[in-house]
Amino acid sequence: MKLRWISWWTTNVVWFMLFAVGTVVIWIREVDGAGVTQTPELKLIAFLVLLIAFIIPIIIQFVWLIFNLRAGRNK
Template sequence: MKLRWISWWTTNIIWFMLFAVGTAVIWIREVDDAGVTQTPILKLIAFLVLLIAFIIPIIIQVVWLVLNLRTSGSK
């Protein structure tokens, strides 16, 4: 049971760090890989795309949390 929680927290920390680094890269860069100068609107669109990409892992983490809570409560 404890290993499930440790792995859940570790995975959450990794996902959060990936999201934070991705967000920092989007907001710090001046020109993207295609050579387009980044305006605040383009940065916001890129951030929204990143956010949409992280919705699936968030859903998986919530399901995993519910399963961990149910298995911890039943013992």
């Protein structure tokens, strides 16, 4: 059981770090890869796209949490 929790926390930290780095990159860049100058509105749209992309891992992590809680109760 302990290995499942260590794996869950490690994965959560990795996903959080990826999200944090992506957010910082979006908010500090002045020009994107296509050469478009980033306005606050475009940065917000890019952030929302990043957020939508991270919804799937959040759902998977939530299901994994429920699995860990139920498996821990059975022992």
